[in-house]
Amino acid sequence: MDIKQKTIQLIDSLKSTCQTYGMGNDGNEYKIITQVFLYKFLNDKFGFEIKKISNRLASSKNWETEYASMSNAERFDIFDKLSPDVPRLYPEHLISNLWNQQAKGDFDLIFDSTMIDIADKNIDIFSTQTSQNTKIPLFEKLTVFVTDEAARPNFARALVDKLVNFSFEETFGQHYDFFAAIFEYLIKDYNTAGGGKYAEYYTPHSIATIMAKLLVGNDTEFHNIEIYDPAAGTGTLLMALAHQVGEDKCTIYSQDISQRSNKMLKLNLILNNLVSSLDHAIQGDTLVDPYHKSDDGKALRQFDFVVSNPPFNTDFSDTREDIAKMPVRFWAGVPKVPAKKKNGMSIYTCFIQHVINSMKPKKGKGAIVVPSGFLTAKSGVENVVLKRIIDAKIVYGVISMPSNVFANTGTNVSVLFFDNARDHEDVILIDASKMGEEYKDSNGLKKKRLKESEITLIIDTFLNKKIIDDFSVIVEYSKIKQKYSLAAGQYFDVKIEYIPLTEDEFNNKISVYKKELNMLFEEGRELDKQIIEGLEKLEYDKN
Secondary structure, eight states, X not given: OOHHHHHHHHHHHHHHHHHHTTOTTOTTHHHHHHHHHHHHHHHXXXXXXXXXXXXHHHTOSOHHHHHHTSOHHHHHHHHHHSOTTSOOOOGGGSHHXXXXXXXXXXXXXHHHHHHHHHHHHTTTTSOEEETTOOEEOSOOOOGGGSSOGGGHHHHHHHHHHHHHTOOOGGGGGOOHHHHHHHHHHHTGGGOSSOSTTSOOOOOOHHHHHHHHHHHHTTOOOOOSEEEEETTOTTSHHHHHHHHHHOGGXXXXXXXXXXXXXXXXXXXHHHHTTOGGGGGGEEESOTTTSOOOBOTTSSSBOOBSEEEEOOOSSOOOHHHHHHHHTOTTTSTTOOOOOOSSOGGGOOTHHHHHHHHHHTBXXXXXXXXXXXXGGGGGOOSHHHHHHHHHHHHTTOEEEEEEOXXXXXXXXXXXXXXXXXXXXXXXXXXXXXXXXXXXXXXXXXXXXXXXXXXXXXXXXXHHHHHTTOOBTTTEEEEEHHHHHHHXXXXXXXXXXOOOOXXXXXXXXXXXXXXXXXXXXXXXHHHHHHHHHHHHHHHHHHHHHHO
């Protein structure tokens, strides 16, 4: 069995344990799964790295036992040589130590206190924070989510049992594609719009890859690149873009209102060797209280690349007035609160404005997922934004994706590509809505996913600005301004199929059409007769 299958098997076994103890599909299950998985990953990463530093540990048959026998001075010497991206663990933090204490009656307390102590001792690097600067530690108590207190020690033992016979060491030679697939599998059961006010729209890996490759293009010379997502979710877009730029060449900045997303984003950053960006992963309301500001603390910070897959429609009536008090940021306006269906407020229009404001002048690029209806908007804030990105030549490309390609919404979606260089004279519009193969998700719902060949075609067509019948078109801004539409289909050439006919074939077709028309007229006259008779009867009955 290869390491990918072993890792998936570990995830499945942890989920099975949660189910056994009454937490299958429980709201807190994701915390247990992601944090236990991360604990094991960091435990193995720590052992892997310190064995590279210490020959004594590397040559030992049991490095955990040898490490426990070291003096504090020897351990601190190793810590000094250890990369900041690796947590500092003490002998009492290791899984082997927990294994040896399983017979104790209060093992649940021992397990939880171990996790908390690791978090406390590594809080300076391995923590995220809220927009109010409250530190969010790496781990929290987990056994408390088991309602039956008497079952908590056995629950903790069951978790440790799953960890001791597995090692992550083989994965440390793997790269982005491996961990992207593992992360996607890890959180697949938690991709629901249950994140409260802002639904957590998980972005499919294929679309994240397309967005990243098209934003970066053929550029390879990058240094100190800053990447930002104001509605980061679990971080799929950020990871894809960081991988395309080079994880060692960029710093990630993010914000998202969801606590759930923040925990998953933290895991994603660590798995992808982006620990240095943890401090910039902020939990909070981006629209009301944006955390990432310029050096003077007044204006928004601006970035080289900005990506986002924001919630499309939701009720933000509680904060709507606060957002509306910032007309410089929200230059196109803020959607009004409808009398009915408050959750239909088009919050994505605010995020489009925020994305544009967050791109560096003259060189910043951005990409954002929007409902395809935006491409032809004729009124409201949507229309103001649409006209702005066209008139200012900010938008330089649009891709309309297949329906049902997202995990949580059947809404037809498109991706807008922005460039603050504003030196384009035309826009490439791609209609990929007919692409994709159907499959059923874990709930039996029909979904679509792009095939590798389709992804390659989209990327090649966009980057090389190819024109393909009924698929892609290049349209000058002057022509777009006549319609103020970014829908590719409205610019495709209309084709009339010519079929040569003999005189007899032509006369036969005309004869068939005449018969069909006569039948329709006859049916219409019969229907009129029935309506008149019905009305006459109704009038008679009244009298």
